Amino acid sequence: MLRGNKVGLRARHEDDIPILQAELYDDPVTHSRAQATPWRPITPGSKDSPLLVDDKEQGHVPFSVVELAGGTLVGTAVLWGIDTHNRSAHIGLGLRPSARGKGYGTDVVAVLCQYGFVVRGLRRLQIETLADNFAMLRSAERNGFVREGVLRSSAWVMGEFLDEVLLGLLVHEWKPVSPS
Template sequence: MIRHGKITLRAREERDVDVLHRELYEDVENRARSDHRPWRPLRAGPDSPYAVQQGDETPVFSIEESASGDLAGVAALWGVDTHSRSGHLGIGLRPSFRGRGLGTDTVRALCVYGFTVRGLHRLQVDTLADNAAMIAAARHCGFVVEGTLRKALWVYGRHLDEVVLGLLAEEWAGVQDAEGSGV
């Protein structure tokens, strides 16, 4: 487990799947904003994108709110390139957990995992340009906006801009030193 601030990143458990599927996957419009693949009807359980997959190379975590122990959402380090030592991170919070600052703590915890545990050199966030919460969380953790891909994503009936943010390991170390928390 990785703890940071108000959250804990932990392994996905079977009991998480139905909740995540119902609140994050079955909300078609919200799911379309978080996944470039077209939504399709899937059952919860083994068919769910939130199902526990043993042996999967993509580290997928459940986010737990530390104070309550409640399941707050999902976090992933995906698209890891072991040659270039880079990866992408993403989070999805359950609707009732949004707006509590958990996103920033989750991004920080994923940076600890990516840079400290995995030894990556670069992390990237790809998000919709109107996702102010994710952009703010990433920037607060030291990510820099590197560009905007104009109308790059088809999202629920229209093309939207995608913002790319990046953070290098040495920049992350500087952010940690400035906060006095070390890496």
């Protein structure tokens, strides 16, 4: 498990999937705000669930996020679009509603940076998030990410196009947070 100050990132367990599906995937608004694909209902236990992990996939590394204090599942995190030639990747996360507003997002971003820069040897990490996702913007900027641009009207979300903010962090700009 990769450890931050508040959370750990570990492999996805089978019993994580129904919880994550119910609280993150099955809500069309939450899904539409987090994914670039349209929401569609997925039968519980389906082999088509986007929450299932393909351990052979090297360009997409999903994690389950757990509280260090008690091991409670608080969400999901991912390093995706891993480009080994250009040594870059994208990061993303989703927190269960009960886990939001507790500083977990900032810690998840920090742990994903540690994984991307130290474990994977990447040079650049990138985040794309909706312009009104203030929690993610704060989490990214607290970890040193810089706003690089706005992708105007680029995300189709529940019947309207919304702006996305593009943030980047280079390895030489990164300041690792030491666990407390």
